[in-house]
Amino acid sequence: MDGVQAVEGFFDPETQSLIGSKCQGCGTYAFPAKSGLCGNPRCMSDQFDLVPLSRRGTVWSYTSASYQPPPPYVAADPFVPFSIAAVELEAEGLVVLGQVVAGVANADLKVGMEMEVVTDVLYSDDEGNKLVWKFRPVEVAK
Amino acid sequence: MTSAKRVAVLGVGMHPWGKWGRNFVEYGVAAAQAALADAGIAWTDVDYVAGADTIRNGYPGFIAGATFAQALGFQGTRVSSSYAACASGAQAIANARAQILAGLAEVALVVGADTTPKGFFTPVGGERRDDPDWLRFHLLGATNPTYFGLYARRRMDRFGSTSEDFAAVKVKNARHGAANPNARYRKEVTIEEVLASPMVADPLHLQEICATSDGGAALIITSVEFAKRHGLQPLVTIDAVSTMTPVYPNTVIEMPNFATDSSATVALPERGFRPSITAAIYEEAGIGPEDLSMAEVYDLSTALELDWYEDLGLCGEGEAEALLRSGATAVGGRIPVNPSGGLASFGEAIPAQAIAQVVESVLQLRGQATGRQVEGATVAITANQGLFGHGSSVLIRC
Numbered sequence: 001m002d003g004v005q006a007v008e009g010f011f012d013p014e015t016q017s018l019i020g021s022k023c024q025g026c027g028t029y030a031f032p033a034k035s036g037l038c039g040n041p042r043c044m045s046d047q048f049d050l051v052p053l054s055r056r057g058t059v060w061s062y063t064s065a066s067y068q069p070p071p072p073y074v075a076a077d078p079f080v081p082f083s084i085a086a087v088e089l090e091a092e093g094l095v096v097l098g099q100v101v102a103g104v105a106n107a108d109l110k111v112g113m114e115m116e117v118v119t120d121v122l123y124s125d126d127e128g129n130k131l132v133w134k135f136r137p138v139e140v141a142k
Numbered sequence: 143m144t145s146a147k148r149v150a151v152l153g154v155g156m157h158p159w160g161k162w163g164r165n166f167v168e169y170g171v172a173a174a175q176a177a178l179a180d181a182g183i184a185w186t187d188v189d190y191v192a193g194a195d196t197i198r199n200g201y202p203g204f205i206a207g208a209t210f211a212q213a214l215g216f217q218g219t220r221v222s223s224s225y226a227a228c229a230s231g232a233q234a235i236a237n238a239r240a241q242i243l244a245g246l247a248e249v250a251l252v253v254g255a256d257t258t259p260k261g262f263f264t265p266v267g268g269e270r271r272d273d274p275d276w277l278r279f280h281l282l283g284a285t286n287p288t289y290f291g292l293y294a295r296r297r298m299d300r301f302g303s304t305s306e307d308f309a310a311v312k313v314k315n316a317r318h319g320a321a322n323p324n325a326r327y328r329k330e331v332t333i334e335e336v337l338a339s340p341m342v343a344d345p346l347h348l349q350e351i352c353a354t355s356d357g358g359a360a361l362i363i364t365s366v367e368f369a370k371r372h373g374l375q376p377l378v379t380i381d382a383v384s385t386m387t388p389v390y391p392n393t394v395i396e397m398p399n400f401a402t403d404s405s406a407t408v409a410l411p412e413r414g415f416r417p418s419i420t421a422a423i424y425e426e427a428g429i430g431p432e433d434l435s436m437a438e439v440y441d442l443s444t445a446l447e448l449d450w451y452e453d454l455g456l457c458g459e460g461e462a463e464a465l466l467r468s469g470a471t472a473v474g475g476r477i478p479v480n481p482s483g484g485l486a487s488f489g490e491a492i493p494a495q496a497i498a499q500v501v502e503s504v505l506q507l508r509g510q511a512t513g514r515q516v517e518g519a520t521v522a523i524t525a526n527q528g529l530f531g532h533g534s535s536v537l538i539r540c
Contacts, residue, residue, distance in 0.1 A: 007280065027406070027407040030403075032400075032401070039390050060292075060296065062292065063287075063292050063294075063344050064341065064343060065343065066341045066343065066344065067262075069285050070261065084284060086395050093393075094401050094402055095401060096400065096401045097278070097395060099283065111295075112299075132281050
């Protein structure tokens with residue numbers, strides 16, 4: 001997909017995976033990738049490895065943006081409502097928020113449903129596409 | 143059962159909530175004057191001012207303690223200004239209480255007020271790519287109602303809650319608020335009207351999400367000895383305050399984050415964040431949820447009020463809808479929740495809101511909550527949480 005990341009550092013558009021961190025001290029994961037000290041109060045390590053997170057997870061919950069979000073969100077004109085899912089990545093023990101790809105309505109979603117991370121367009125401007133991670137139901141993808 | 147760490151609430155005051163569009167200082171001063179009059183003391187009797195800050199009203203809002211003290215006339219009091227998002231008021235109360243318990247002050251004014259913009263709360267200005275609050279709007283379009291919607295939908299899918307259940311919370315709170323002269327919305331609504339309002343964050347409709355409001359609230363908090371000398375009757379006291387952070391790992395997605403902590407390698411804490419806020423209150427006050435007469439909780443959404451029933455221990459997980467349907471949480475029921483009308487009837491005036499919860503609790507314990515009175519109320523709890531991990535809960539009793 002052509003374009004550049006809307007904000008660098010959260011995912012790899014090529015491999016379509018979120019980039020998190022794994023603490024060298026206690027092994028805990030974090031997304032976005034951690035800098036500074038580990039979040040685990042008993043650890044205090046400041047050394048982390050950047051790691052790609054599981055590409056698949058299950059829906060923790062989901063909702064819609066039925067009203068246009070205010071800036072700094074860059075909304076299409078006219079605004080098209082979209083869904084947002086919180087997806088649980090089992091191996092990393094993380095729940096991550098992301099927009100759901102266009103064409104998937106809230107009625108198509110269910111807690112526990114399997115989702116995968118994909119690269120998609122967040123918005124386009126004079127410079128081209130700005131990319132972000134989104135979630136897509138695995139069933140739809142098949 | 144009586145806490146050694148009691149302070150008295152000698153006076154309470156509010157400026158009515160609304161969309162008045164005037165300077166926030168005006169609301170805070172009006173609330174402070176009302177609280178002073180209610181306490182029967184003069185401004186010059188106050189020796190500590192605890193301001194709850196607002197971040198949407200320029201520099202005077204960031205240093206609200208001094209702003210209000212100056213507006214009332216500087217008189218050399220100790221002063222503090224606290225910002226902790228929705229928990230700012232609890233921070234101000236905690237500061238005042240600690241000063242009094244330490245013997246550094248005897249009569250404290252706690253005050254917070256806000257003037258709010260229309261519509262969604264947005265991040266403060268500037269392009270800040272290292273601020274999760276900026277990033278969640280920019281990358282996800284995740285507003286505050288996004289999070290309310292996530293919690294609500296999870297209840298539905300896990301517990302079988304219905305849209306009618308959620309709407310019934312609004313119906314209850316609107317009925318309570320109709321009798322509250324300080325509430326912004328004073329009209330009863332029906333389930334049908336709630337469900338007919340536009341969808342904002344599925345499954346939540348416009349009437350199920352709290353508005354942003356202007357308003358001000360104030361307390362006069364004193365040592366118990368001062369209140370007794372002053373002849374305070376009934377002696378309403380604050381017996382416990384909880385202003386704690388979460389314990390790592392917090393596995394509930396919280397504003398403004400777009401991911402939780404990891405539960406992969408570090409053991410989960412005994413309790414999640416919201417239940418831990420009130421557990422600390424129960425422990426400090428030496429009571430349990432069965433001892434409560436009423437609760438004022440942060441109903442940022444209808445469904446979130448139901449989450450609080452469980453987080454307060456009023457019922458077990460997944461049982462909040464049944465508790466609501468039983469009528470227990472309405473005025474006249476076993477454990478009324480948000481007899482003030484809650485955020486559903488007020489809208490949120492951020493730095494004033496946690497203080498307003500205590501104002502309502504005090505009025506209820508005094509038997510002065512005309513039209514919405516919880517009969518025989520003796521123990522009240524408030525519960526709330528502030529963005530980025532600020533717990534907020536206060537126990538009031540008489």
